[in-house]
Structure formats: structure tokens, C-alpha cells
Amino acid sequence: MLLPLYVSVKDVLDSKNELNLLFATRDLWPTIGRSLLLASLTAIGGALIAVPQAWFLARYHIPGKKIILILCILPLVFPSYISAYSYLAAFDHMGFYQNLTGMAFPIPIRNGLFGTWMSMTLVNSPLIFLMTYAALQRQSPSQEESARLLGFNPTQVFFKISLPALKIPIASGMLLVALYTLSDFGTPAILRYKTMTYYIFRHLDRGSFDKASFFSLLLIIIAFIFLQLESWINRSQGRITDNKARQIIKKAKPSKLLLIIIFYSSTIFMACLLPLLTILYWFSKGRNSELVFPKNLFDSSFNSATLAFLAAIISILFAVPCAWCALRKKGLFATFADRISFLGNMFPGLVIGLAFISFFVSFKLFGYSFYQTLWLPVLGCAIRFLPQAVSSVKTSLAQINPRLEEASLMLGHDSVSTKLRITAPLLRPGLLAGFALVFISTLKELPITLLLAQPGKFYLTQNIWNLIDEAEYSLVAAPALLLLGISSISLYFILNQKLTKSND
Amino acid sequence: MKKLLIAALAIFFASCDNKTQTPSAETAKEYAPVVKQNSEAEQALLIYTGRKTMYAQPLFDLFTKETGIKITVKEGKTAQLANTILREGDNSPADLFFAQDSSNLGALSSANVLEVLPAETVKKVDARYTGPKGDWVGTSGRARVLVYNKKMVKAEELPKSIEDLADPKWKGRLGWAPGNGSFQSHVTAMIKVLGKEKTAAWIKALKANEIQDFPKNTPIVKAVAEGKVAAGLVNHYYLYKVRLDMKEALDAENHFFADGDAGMFINVSGIALLKSSKNKAAAQKFIDWILSEKAQSFFKDSNFEYPLAAGVSAFSELKPLDQIDPIKIDLGDLDKIEETIQVLEENGAL
Numbered sequence: 001m002l003l004p005l006y007v008s009v010k011d012v013l014d015s016k017n018e019l020n021l022l023f024a025t026r027d028l029w030p031t032i033g034r035s036l037l038l039a040s041l042t043a044i045g046g047a048l049i050a051v052p053q054a055w056f057l058a059r060y061h062i063p064g065k066k067i068i069l070i071l072c073i074l075p076l077v078f079p080s081y082i083s084a085y086s087y088l089a090a091f092d093h094m095g096f097y098q099n100l101t102g103m104a105f106p107i108p109i110r111n112g113l114f115g116t117w118m119s120m121t122l123v124n125s126p127l128i129f130l131m132t133y134a135a136l137q138r139q140s141p142s143q144e145e146s147a148r149l150l151g152f153n154p155t156q157v158f159f160k161i162s163l164p165a166l167k168i169p170i171a172s173g174m175l176l177v178a179l180y181t182l183s184d185f186g187t188p189a190i191l192r193y194k195t196m197t198y199y200i201f202r203h204l205d206r207g208s209f210d211k212a213s214f215f216s217l218l219l220i221i222i223a224f225i226f227l228q229l230e231s232w233i234n235r236s237q238g239r240i241t242d243n244k245a246r247q248i249i250k251k252a253k254p255s256k257l258l259l260i261i262i263f264y265s266s267t268i269f270m271a272c273l274l275p276l277l278t279i280l281y282w283f284s285k286g287r288n289s290e291l292v293f294p295k296n297l298f299d300s301s302f303n304s305a306t307l308a309f310l311a312a313i314i315s316i317l318f319a320v321p322c323a324w325c326a327l328r329k330k331g332l333f334a335t336f337a338d339r340i341s342f343l344g345n346m347f348p349g350l351v352i353g354l355a356f357i358s359f360f361v362s363f364k365l366f367g368y369s370f371y372q373t374l375w376l377p378v379l380g381c382a383i384r385f386l387p388q389a390v391s392s393v394k395t396s397l398a399q400i401n402p403r404l405e406e407a408s409l410m411l412g413h414d415s416v417s418t419k420l421r422i423t424a425p426l427l428r429p430g431l432l433a434g435f436a437l438v439f440i441s442t443l444k445e446l447p448i449t450l451l452l453a454q455p456g457k458f459y460l461t462q463n464i465w466n467l468i469d470e471a472e473y474s475l476v477a478a479p480a481l482l483l484l485g486i487s488s489i490s491l492y493f494i495l496n497q498k499l500t501k502s503n504d
Numbered sequence: 505m506k507k508l509l510i511a512a513l514a515i516f517f518a519s520c521d522n523k524t525q526t527p528s529a530e531t532a533k534e535y536a537p538v539v540k541q542n543s544e545a546e547q548a549l550l551i552y553t554g555r556k557t558m559y560a561q562p563l564f565d566l567f568t569k570e571t572g573i574k575i576t577v578k579e580g581k582t583a584q585l586a587n588t589i590l591r592e593g594d595n596s597p598a599d600l601f602f603a604q605d606s607s608n609l610g611a612l613s614s615a616n617v618l619e620v621l622p623a624e625t626v627k628k629v630d631a632r633y634t635g636p637k638g639d640w641v642g643t644s645g646r647a648r649v650l651v652y653n654k655k656m657v658k659a660e661e662l663p664k665s666i667e668d669l670a671d672p673k674w675k676g677r678l679g680w681a682p683g684n685g686s687f688q689s690h691v692t693a694m695i696k697v698l699g700k701e702k703t704a705a706w707i708k709a710l711k712a713n714e715i716q717d718f719p720k721n722t723p724i725v726k727a728v729a730e731g732k733v734a735a736g737l738v739n740h741y742y743l744y745k746v747r748l749d750m751k752e753a754l755d756a757e758n759h760f761f762a763d764g765d766a767g768m769f770i771n772v773s774g775i776a777l778l779k780s781s782k783n784k785a786a787a788q789k790f791i792d793w794i795l796s797e798k799a800q801s802f803f804k805d806s807n808f809e810y811p812l813a814a815g816v817s818a819f820s821e822l823k824p825l826d827q828i829d830p831i832k833i834d835l836g837d838l839d840k841i842e843e844t845i846q847v848l849e850e851n852g853a854l
Contacts, residue, residue: 027849111717192683206841207587207608361592372578372597455550455597456576458557466556466579471720 043174045121050128058136077487079444081186086275116193128173135169183348283477308442311381319389353451389434396430548574554582554604610836642772644803645810652735666767670709679736741808763829
């Protein structure tokens, strides 16, 4: 797990004489500044979209609630680079928008903060939405009612009572978004906003591995700070929640309802429909070309699915003991297990990929070299997404009352059989959700597959990336749609679990 | 659940058997004849290719069909693969390095990881397009040209020199792809020929002329054909590819800058055999094959590139290679791209 950190440090130290030079890089501080600016603006923008989305959905009668709920979460299946490409294909000159209206889009989408910010915000806002919505469902309305009785008007209630109570889920959602934004490289690379990941990727392209490592190390440090913040926020998670929350769902006035519906349709249009429409538009434009369905489409989907499957299995295998130790055991080792599983969040895919190449080139275990085998991308993705698996398993495990296990032990089952017959079945939903989460994330994961793909193997993500890189907009459509299709099916499994849970 | 687990394990082992996985007795028996056949013929060649496989795969397939030698590819950016090879050193599993752009071959050559090729192989290609040590050969060439719209640019307006594009009369009429590798190689060559300051001034002037940014060459050609910009800097073959793809006559045409001008630049794709290769006979065979008439015709017919060997003549609409006098520089020595990037960034092009 610590390998990426070790390799980055080693790489940077190896090029010691250049270290001063690296620090003197003309663009170093502005680059860090741009990364942080983008991350924070994305977090803010995401909150501005997601919090009202969650609020209205939880507190008002809205027609088509379930569908809206799904559509609010759906952007999660859009890999950031596909969204970025679709906004580029929509708003860049000679894009969808210009072809339809005959006018150029007023704000340039490329070479600047705006496009990257918009794309990242729309893709990531569901993370904040999920956290806020879950918290809203647990929140008791009694405080709000008291405030109303004491003479606050609804606006005052929202800002003085409800919002402060949501502080923690919103803040941790925002931090997560900031972290994702910080480590994402596809969007800045496509829309050309010069963040740290942009430079890591450029340096890799040009083969300057040491410079890429240098930026990776910086990225790790910043991500570490963000994670500390996150765990600090979560530790202070208060006692505001009420387990048996009554749900009071209001009827909105028609005028207000109209506004709410306009709000939903516009955000959902921008985040889901527009990318989809753009992809379909380009798909229809290119349908005559023989290249629309690349020959290796099937192979690469199969490879991607296999990779995702294996990574999900492995990360679940690691997640169970991690979660177990974290929740049921005490002491140094438990804390360690809890922390270490979180490290994956700290290492962007680019960093893991780079570190694996550096390390495994010459590493041999009993004469067997792992270099350029399937092991590398599988392990890379498993490490990267372990935190997702662990948190799903943890959620599930926390809901199992240890008394059930104790009862089974008392009734004469030994510990192994108890775990198999009592714990495992109860844990199943969490395992499945964790599996599906890692599966989706691995399917979408670009840098690790780009860097670690074995010779002769192609992954769907590579196909898509190459075509975006070649600006073959109409040829990207088929693989992109396929990828979205596969991830949507997996998302369905997660949602199924989440939705049924919320119905309890 | 159990079934799922078994399936998982099956897939896992099926997909892990890249190299050294020891097959169980049963499978060994079953596959024994196949395995034997493979080792009697040659094992698969591993090619690190900077050329996109979506364009190069048919070529590899053709080779396999003719010789029975299988090819495995690892695709990436040329510079990245070159540096990967440097990092891998003696452990490199690659046999051949197929560079999209010759610029990084020089670095590999000076790091001594390339095998010197037999004189008769090197001789097949004009010395301008091979490595000075004879350790790489060019496989196909491309010219940097100005693609222009015939309705928007008059013949007498066409510039003799690429430097003429700095003239204000081109304001708002030009397009380029500053992030593109071919363009950056060209700028690197320009810096060698014109010097850094002059090149920087030229870029600044083009920016002042409100030159439009494009992500790649193909969109430039399309924009020129549709009259959205009057002219753009591209590789010569994109015009013919776009025309083939659109299945219609275009208003666009290629213009070559004058002989000896900094704009008259020919760059090549090149191939090299790695010293660490354990499969040199087959690799050598591939190099000779790619310089054969069949392969050279492939570059001409499917990519409209300049063939460099076997006497294959260029695509009929193109100015023949021997009538062109491009700028003379060591094509393997264009990997100092940091300076180019810096110049481009400082003048607002990137």
C-alpha cells in the first residue's frame, strides 16, 4: 500500500541534482494554485447544485420522485473524461451547439477554468447529493417545527436550523469532491486546464518520469491534508441524528413547485441528458463510417469487465478484514487497519500507475516478474478503490448486532460456522454494494489502465481515450455508450440496495 | 455464490497465464502440440508502438499472415515508450520500437540500447531518414504543409516561407494544433534552423494574428474544407484521409513551403531493434518486411504517407519526395522538446 509513496519519494530523490530545478519550475506555484482553486470551486459548485436537489427531494412532494432521485445520482456512472469530451463536443467550436444554433458558445470551453470547472462540478455533485440526502432522511423535523412555532419564517428555518444541521455531511461530501477533482486527470487533460495532474500527464507523455513523480509527491501531500480534514470532520459528527426520524413531506405551492421542477430539469439536463445527447448526436453523424464499431470493441469490453471483476474481488477480500478490525477490534493494529485502507484515496491513479511501473520493472518474486502482467492493473485498481469497498462493508457490518453472533456461539456453533452462517449472510448486501462500487470505478479508471495495460491487451477506457485524443468525436460514441451501459447496470445494484435500505 | 466464486477463479487464472503460469497436467497435455509448434516457430514479437494501433494493426496482421510470426503490441506515446525502454534497460521485454515520430530515437541511440542494423537494411532508405549510427531506419515520411481553402486563398497569396504567416494579412484566417506532437516536432526543428528568438517571435506573431486552436490535425482540415478558417498548419496526409472519409471533393488543397524554408520539414516514423531483444531474427525480419514493397505500399495506400523504400512512389497527387529539399537536421535529435514547450507556453500558444 505504501509502495506508491515510497517510489515517488525515491524517484524524486534519485534526480536530486534536478530537485532545485524542479522547485524553480516557472509554473510551480500557479499550478498548485490552479489545482486548489479548481478543487474548491468544484466543491462549492457541487454543493450549490446538490444541496437544493437533496433538500427539495427529501422535503417536498414532487412528481416522479424516484426517477429524479436516480437521475440525480446517474452522473456517477459518467467517467469524468467522457463528460469532458461530451461538453467539448457540445460547446467547442464546430460542436453540437454551434452546429445547431449557428452561434459560438459565449464562453470558451477549452483552455480555461470554466469548462473544466463546469464538467467536474456536474460529474461530482452526486457525491454531495448522496451524503446530504441520506442525512436528511435521518434528520428529525422536530427542531424545524419548534423553530416555526417560535416565529421563524421558512427561509429563516432553512438557514438557521436545517442547514447548520447538515453541515457535516455537506462538508465531508465537499471534501470528497475536492479530493476527486484534485486527482482527476482526464478532464484537465481534455479541456486543457493546467493543474498538477495535467502536468503529471504531460510529463509522462514526454517521458520525464522524474518530473511526473515530483508532481505526484506534491499531489500526495495535498491529498493527505484533505484526508486529515475529512477524518477530523467525521470525528466531530454529532448527535443530531434521530434514528426514528418521522418524515414530514410538505406540499409545495404550484409556483414554487414549478421553480423546483425547472431547477431539477436544468441540472439534470446539464449533467445527464446533454452528455448523452451529444454522444448520440456524434454517433448518428458517424454511423456511416466503418470505424464506428471498432473491431476490438468486444475484446476490450471483455478485458475491462475482467479487470473490474478481479479488482472488485480482491478489494472485497481485503476490505472484510480491514472493516472487521476497524469495528470489532481495539488497539493499535485496528487503528492501523482502519487508516491504511484509506490510503487509496490519497493516491491518484496516475501516481499508482507510475509507481508500479518504476517498481515492478526490476522487481522479481522467486524469479517471476509481475511486470506487464494482469496483476499490475488489478492490484493497482484494488488499492485505489479499497476505501470504497471498506466503507460499504463497514456500513453493513455496523448494522449487524454482535448479540446475534453471540447467540449463535452460545447455541453451540463454533466461531467459523457462526461467521459463515450468521455474519456472512447479513453482510451480503454490503459486500455486493462494495463489489459493485469497485467494479464501476475500475471500469472507468483511466490512468491505471493506460499505464499498466499488458502488451496486446486493450481496455475500453484506452479505446475511448485514444479516440478522444485523436479528436475522433464520432468514433468515441460507441465505446463510450457501451461503458456507460455497463456501469449503469452496476449502479442499479447499488441503488437497489440503497433504496431498499432507505425504505426500512 | 459458490458458482460465482468458481467462475471468478476460472477467469482469474485464464487471464493470468501470460507467461509463466504452470498449466496443470491435464491442460498441458491438451495444449502440448500447440505449445511445441509455437516454440518451433518463433515466439511472438513484442513491439512498443508509438503509432496508434487503430491505424497500424492492419499492417501487423498482414505481417503475421505472411510470415506466421505473431505480434503483440504495447501502445503509447512515442516519448513515453522511449523513456520506458530506457528505464527497463536490459530487462526490457520489447523486441522492436516503432516510433511515430523519429525525435526520440536519437536518445535511445546515444543510450546504446539499439542494435546496429545490417548495412543492407539501412541502405534501403535514404540516409537523410536513418539514424547516423545505422541503428534505426525511417519507415514512412510526412511533410508539414499549409492546407488552404481554394475559395478563400488565392494562388498568388500562398506564402513561400512559413515565416510569412506572421504577416497581418493572415489575421483571423489561420488554424493550428499547438498540442499536437507533429507540430511540436516541427517547432523543435524550426528552433534548430531559425534559432529560439526568431521562432518565439514567429509564434507571438501568429498569436497576434488570432490563429485558432484545434486539438488535432483532422479538425483543422475539416474546418478549412468547410471554410471556417482559410488555412492551417498540418501534416500532408490528413487532407486525403478526410476526403476519403467524407466521400466528396473538398475545397481544400495542400501547399508546400519553398525548398530549404523552415516550413519545408519532413519527419519520419522509424523503427529500431532493441539490444535486449531475445528474438532478434524475427525482429530483423519485421524490419526488412516493413521496408518491402508491400508494406511501403500500405503506408501510401491507407495513410497517404511518403514511402521511403523499395522504390514505391508517393501518392499521385503529392510532390515526389526526391523533388523536395527539406531542412537538413538530424531527425533523431528532436527530443529536446522541453525547450519547445517552454517557447510555446511563454508565447501563449499552450
